[in-house]
Amino acid sequence: MSDHRIEKDSMGEMQVPANALWGASTQRAVINFPVSGRPIAPELTRALGLVKLAAARVNNKLGDLDAELAGSVESAALEVAENKLDEHFVVDVYQTGSGTSSNMNANEVIANRAIQLRGGEIGDKSVHPNDHVNLGQSSNDVFPTAIHVAAAESAQSRLIPALEELQDELKKKSEEFWDVLKIGRTHLMDATPIRLGQELGGHASQVEHGISHLRNTLGHLQELAIGGTAVGTGINTRAAFGSMVAAELSSETGIEFTEAGNHFEAQAAQDAAVAVSGALKTIAVSMMKIANDIRLLAMGPRCGLGELKLPATQPGSSIMPGKVNPVMCESVIQVGAQVQANDLAVQLGGQWGQLDLNTMLPLIARNLLESMRLLANVARVFTEKCLRGLEADAERCRSLIEESLSMVTSLNPLIGYDEAAKVAKEAFETGKTVRALLEEKELVSKEDLDKALDPESMTRPSE
Secondary structure (H helix, E strand, O other): OOOEEEEEEOOEEEEEEOOOOOOHHHHHHHHHOOOOOOEOOHHHHHHHHHHHHHHHHHHHHOOOOOHHHHHHHHHHHHHHHOOOOHHHOOOEOOOOOOOHHHHHHHHHHHHHHHHHHOOOOOOOOOOOHHHHHOOOOOHHHHHHHHHHHHHHHHHHHHHHHHHHHHHHHHHHHHHHOOOOEEEEEEOOEEEEEEEHHHHHHHHHHHHHHHHHHHHHHHHHHOEEOOOOOOOOOOOOOOOOHHHHHHHHHHHHHOOOOEEOOOHHHHHHOOHHHHHHHHHHHHHHHHHHHHHHHHHHHOOOOOOOOOOEEOOOOOOOOOOOOOOOOOHHHHHHHHHHHHHHHHHHHHHHHHHOEEOOEEOOHHHHHHHHHHHHHHHHHHHHHHHHHHHOOOEEOHHHHHHHHHHOHHHHHHHHHHHOHHHHHHHHHHHHHHOOOHHHHHHHHOOOOHHHHHHHOOHHHHHOOOO
């Protein structure tokens, strides 16, 4: 038995691996684009399957595809949507800029799988990749539609829930550590006291705002290019096709998709993806700040700030016994850097929409979906393996407050800024605390001193 079979497309014959579900067009793309060794993302493969499934149903409803044939295409497309046939999606990410190669990969896999389900022989074209699976469609409206479907699903089913868990855990820690008073820091230098819960509450608010930014981009993402076919005019498809496919996709995903209000924008530009990526960048920046703050506050454990205690997740050094490093924080920070780099690629991809089609679609999809996947995964592991086990060293926090020169700030109303500055300078030079020095100088009464140097009162405006 031969290891290959012969398939044909408009350019002629091609040898295809015997058991492969793809055909000649896909095989040409495999030969043409040995670039990264990475196929399109599984989220995008799923979305292509959903689009083809919806299209088969609609074509049957419109009377353009008989029920038996449509049912076979739908069954095969469902397997693609369930990522059961991912091994047959073999085209490199860096391919045809419209995603035509991956659209044909989907068409051929679905056609050949449908042939199998009907008891036919792979490659016999009794289910045709173009005439049946791609009926009423073009790569130029299918691929941007698939990007939107994949990104909307990823955002709503994976990323937002992961971020909500992160926000909830930060809020819990804010409440748990509310009574822990510590020194604040601005410019990395000692400032006036703050509650540890206030710091973590600020972090929770950052995540909350990030979720809001992302949600605000989803409306544009839920507009689909399908129905525009080649250049947005809808040539070779029915007027109702786009809206009907959007309705089917809504039913399958639980996300309210609509046909694009303007097909020429939907195919010539990728502004929705650029906006979503911008929101992801904002989230990445926030998460980097949060992770780095926690890493700094846990620095030590004996020779640094040491105000927080991180859960130990793994040995920190191959040479220093007992060393434990803030590895979960470092993972978040690296993801943040990658997401910002991905955003630049998406931005450049959006910029290169020229005339009536964007031809950077696979690049945009790859980076947008990777950013969502990375942020969702790292948010979950950071929540589970760092935040939930986070502890505060309240005694260490108290001792650093007492040693801080910035405690003198609350004396401004009593002795004036200039005198307070002299006290701070002398305290630094002598190594004495502000409290001890003022008790020696008797510049204020003990009662006023105790009241002024009460750290809890410094964490809120005056009464």
